[in-house]
Amino acid sequence: DSGVTQTPKHLITATGQRVTLRCSPRSGDLSVYWYQQSLDQGLQFLIQYYNGEERAKGNILERFSAQQFPDLHSELNLSSLELGDSALYFCASSHRQGFTDTQYFGPGTRLTVL
Amino acid sequence: AQKVTQAQTEISVVEKEDVTLDCVYETRDTTYYLFWYKQPPSGELVFLIRRNSFDEQNEISGRYSWNFQKSTSSFNFTITASQVVDSAVYFCALSEAEGGAQKLVFGQGTRLTINP
Numbered sequence: 001d002s003g004v005t006q007t008p009k010h011l012i013t014a015t016g017q018r019v020t021l022r023c024s025p026r027s028g029d030l031s032v033y034w035y036q037q038s039l040d041q042g043l044q045f046l047i048q049y050y051n052g053e054e055r056a057k058g059n060i061l062e063r064f065s066a067q068q069f070p071d072l073h074s075e076l077n078l079s080s081l082e083l084g085d086s087a088l089y090f091c092a093s094s095h096r097q098g099f100t101d102t103q104y105f106g107p108g109t110r111l112t113v114l
Numbered sequence: 115a116q117k118v119t120q121a122q123t124e125i126s127v128v129e130k131e132d133v134t135l136d137c138v139y140e141t142r143d144t145t146y147y148l149f150w151y152k153q154p155p156s157g158e159l160v161f162l163i164r165r166n167s168f169d170e171q172n173e174i175s176g177r178y179s180w181n182f183q184k185s186t187s188s189f190n191f192t193i194t195a196s197q198v199v200d201s202a203v204y205f206c207a208l209s210e211a212e213g214g215a216q217k218l219v220f221g222q223g224t225r226l227t228i229n230p
Contacts, residue, residue: 002158033217043205043220056217090159094216100147100166100209103218105159 003027004106006091012112018079021109025072025093031055032074033094033103034066038087049074050096081113116141116210120221127196128229135191135224137206143167147209148182148189149218154202162204165189196228 003026025032034046045058049068068074088108094101117140127133150162165182173180177194203225207218
């Protein structure tokens with residue numbers, strides 16, 4: 001158990017809908033990262049937050065947004081969902097924000113768009 | 115851009131055999147970090163090891179060992195006396211620094227199957 005929690009574990013929804021994925025980092029970690037794992041794209045970095053502020057952006061679609069709250073939990077919002085958004089979404093956390101840190105991953109949220 | 119290549123898509127061996135998973139990376143940075151993660155059938159990503167670019171010492175942890183060679187840009191992972199519980203997808207990753215922030219660039223993964 002990494003100490004990172006993600007809810008829900010599974011999510012099934014329809015095209016065009018909007019969903020919110022939630023992540024709680026390990027105790028004491030200030031950085032939260034979101035990754036998408038799909039069969040065709042593999043594991044891809046989406047976005048990083050550090051202590052409430054956005055720090056880095058990867059291949060995140062404009063239909064996707066995220067935020068980190070004062071209690072350091074983070075939410076990833078996916079809107080206007082398409083079939084291709086079906087994937088496993090991981091949250092990771094690390095103590096600081098630098099590239100020297102180890103990222104510990106949560107169990108993931110499996111999103112299925114029908 | 116940084117890149118990680120795991121050329122072996124799938125490996126299948128019989129229990130107790132030794133197996134090596136290859137990882138080749140590309141980066142222009144002089145300081146970087148390399149990682150291995152394990153993704154068992156249950157789906158979570160489990161951290162195995164972190165290695166910085168200045169430390170080329172090989173590392174051994176039980177049946178696991180890692181060989182880092184900057185000259186060939188490789189960071190290979192060997193499992194000795196493999197066990198069925200080692201069956202998983204293994205990912206090699208490179209840490210990319212971007213304005214003080216961090217993102218991991220992952221390889222495509224190697225699916226390892228250990229047969230009894």
